[in-house]
Amino acid sequence: MGVIMHYPTTPEKQEELSKKVAAVHAQTVMEQIKAMPCPVEQKAELIEAIKRIHQQRDGA
Structure with missing residues (x-):
C-alpha cells in the first residue's frame, strides 16, 4: 500500500x-x-497540570 502526502507549500x-x-x-x-x-x-487536576506544562514550555 502506498501513501502519497501533499504538504502545504x-x-x-x-x-x-x-x-x-x-x-x-x-x-x-x-x-x-x-x-x-x-x-x-x-x-x-490532570487537565490543569497539562495546561501548566504547556504554558511553561511556551514561555507564557
Whole structure:
C-alpha cells in the first residue's frame, strides 16, 4: 500500500495545518482523559497540570 502526502507549500497553509493538527491532538487527549476510570476531580487536576506544562514550555 502506498501513501502519497501533499504538504502545504505556503506559510499560511502550513500554519493552518498546524492548528488543525493541534486541535485534533487536544480533542484526542480530552477524550482519553474523559474515558479514564478516576474521579472528576483527578481528571480536572490532570487537565490543569497539562495546561501548566504547556504554558511553561511556551514561555507564557
